Amino acid sequence: MAGNLTIGALLTQGIGRLRDAEGPTGGNLGGHSLDAELLLAHALSMSRTQLKTHPESVPGHDRARRYGELIDRRAAGEPVAYILGYRDFWTLRLAVSPAVLVPRPETELLVERALALGPDGRAQVADLGTGSGAIALALASERREWAIAATDISEDALGMARANASMLDLGRIEFLKGQWFGPLMGRRFDLVASNPPYVAEGDPALQDAALKHEPQIALAAGPDGMSALREIVRSAPQYLERRGWLLLEHGSDQAAAVARELVVRGFGHVRSHRDLAGHERMTEAQWN
DSSP states (O other): OOOOOHHHOOOOOOOHHHHHHHHOOSSOOOOOOHHHHHHHHHTTTTTTTHHHHHTTOOOOOOHHHHHHHHHHHHHHOOOHHHHHHEEETEEEEEETTTTTTTOGGGHHHHHHHHHHOOOOEEEEEEEETTTTTTTHHHHHHTTTTTEEEEEESSHHHHHHHHHHHHHHTTTSSSEEEOOOSSSGTOOOOOEEEOOOOBOOOOOOOGGTTGGSSSOOTTBBOSSTOHHHHHHHHHHHHGGEEEEEEEEOOOOTHHHHHHHHHHHTTTTTEEEEEEESSSSSEEEEEEEO
């Protein structure tokens, strides 16, 4: 980025750089204006509102150069959340790093359904594959009486989740290392939620520039993307209370397959829900 440019000119340059990086074949660098605004606000230590109300201001050379570096990282496909070091999810601001999957807005649907199905009073709740802690922390922020256990196979991910819990003063969540139900032997829960990996290992989407920066262990799950979902469904009954709920996020084309697994395993009240884009994004079921 050239020096002595106004905020407005820097923003225009940044948007153009991201658009050029996407190229004529498209990709996953949509939302150029929002990305450029977020990165410029971060580089200048300003709010997006301040950017819009002071477009004629000329930032110092060092800050303009820093913005150029951030734009270059985004143009190379690095997620904005990793560049900023945080992602807003539910009503929370979560620290994120390449050790964890970037929380998606679609996962808020899982939180909504958990709050709707879980009891208002005390409850035992588990979040499997917690990553940054997004689901567990969102539930804990809304239901102070819920006892929540969150598991993850990655120690780095658990470290990030614990840091978020401490930062948000939600330290009562129990974070345990292990895969899915592994650390929860002998325990039963009123509700279990999970956003496991559900992309097929050979899916071309995994070659997307942005996804290459995220932990593959949190994205891919076997040749059809269903291995983690199947494992959770088949193990869940021994960890659920009678009439306990299992909530699973999955791919937009996997609702029917997940529902079949649940029905065959003996679950009832199986129901899928659509996200804001109209995709069947999560399925819930009750253990009878």
